[in-house]
Amino acid sequence: MALLDVQNLCISFGGLRAVDDFEIHIKKGQLYGLIGPNGAGKTTVFNLLTGVYKPNEGIIRLDGVDITGKKTIEINKAGIARTFQNIRLFKGMTVLDNVKAGLHNHYKYSSMAGIFRLPAYYRVEKEMNERSMELLQVFDLEEEASHLASNLPYGKQRKLEIARALATSPKLLLLDEPAAGMNPNETKELMETIALIRDKFDMTILLIEHDMKLVSGICEELSVLNFGRILAQGETAAVLHDPQVITAYLGE
């Protein structure tokens, strides 16, 4: 059974059908790409999947559970974490605290324990620190743990955002243009990181990307969106050679 099962997803803003009859089936452990020209509705799909928008029609199932129309928080708890196209870090907080914020729902102690520094506080904080440092190590960020997130270079901010999303222990990770603004070297490094995440955390990943090298390099399957509708869907190589897709990107 598919991990993410989306059928007939539609949303309109006013008269505009931003996403129309979208469907996708992602198997566990798959690395799936969502591509399309600017304004095709890719980020809108992410916003629908994570509950930022409520769909007008359609069903979203994660691991067999219907999560259609639920709130962002509940969807995160159900197991979808995401990153954003324009990085959204907690800039006034340290790198470590950013990841620890991601652990919020997995390591708990009461407010009283926090304020009065009861033993639970020290025990859980220690576990949180250890877990966060593990995650930061995967992304080679442990040196910067005590830096402010806003002081990180761009590429590392992207990585930190992924680390924070992983901290919520998701079943499915959504990456919105992870390579945006990166140079070819950084992109290559990112490809390796993404592949590493999949293997190490046994993660299923859905990513939006414009960088064709990255997409063809790591994605097993692709969906192509154009004007809110699915243009092509299937194995990466086949989709990228589809004449319709080439037309959508390059014109007639």
Place this chain on the structure above:
Amino acid sequence: MFMKKINKTTRYNMITYAIVVIAYAIVMLLGAAGHISSLMEGLLVPLCIYVILAVSLNLVVGILGELSLGHAGFMCVGAFAGSFFSMCTKEAVPGGLRFLLALIIGAAAAALFGILIGIPVLRLKGDYLAIVTLAFGEIIKNLMNVLYIGRDEAGFHFSMKDTLALGLSPEGKAIINGPQGITGTPHDSNFTIGVLLILLTLFIILNLIHSRDGRAIMAIRDNRIAAESIGINVTTYKLMAFTLSASIAGIAGVLYAHNLSTLTALPKNFGYNMSIMILVFVVLGGIGNIRGSVISAVVLTLLPELLRGLSDYRMLIYAVVLIVMMLFNWSPKAVELRERYSLKRLFHLTTKE
């Protein structure tokens, strides 16, 4: 790596507590030596009140990142609730315990108002939130001005009209007397209690900030959408910060009420001027900087008194100091300069050479 970080925050907190304790010791020594004028002595408890208010407002403005202009309103609720309790139990409960209970009741009443006002108001953001909290602060103050509560053998009597409408028996007594407020609150506040309450406030707020809840609150401040996406319940934590801040303002109110024999809700003490003044302490001390709030509240309260000798020019100089402090705190050039010549760096250089 992270051990070092934990030590850093603990050290920061310890230094903040130490500053308060040392300031307290100095004042006590000066007082014992007779170097404190009666005017200054009268200023000591208000000083504590302002520090508590500034620190608690910083939780909302600096840590939660929302502008609230109704802080004096919560102080007002705390003051009246605490004072009312003390008046009712004046004969029944001994001084110390009574004041402790008054503090708890004042804090609880202010927290209740914090929740009631917070639920509708925290849906707003930025300027809108500021305006609505300002309005609620004024509403609370004006409500206190038309509230009459009296007590006789039959129990409590409420009215929103006047004392006669209470219908008290001849032995009965009006406790809250509309615009005349509460008269005869026992004088339970003193400087030592004030300083203890400052320490308690600092303890609660500093520990909260460096805990799971504090991280959630700061995450909401820095990016609400991202905070939601990692499963942080925005409404709950906003309300939590707002309510905690309100209840601590309530404690400051109780302290205020028990420092005066007559408690009335005037624009001067519970109006928006007061709220703005607390906000000035927070902004000049550094938004989100708890220690800064303590220092700026102390400096800006003492300053007008110290400048009394300059008579007419007093407020002029006060205004200039405000502007200079603001520039020193916030302008990029000043920040750069401060970093270059900071004490920490100077020490660092001297140890190296």
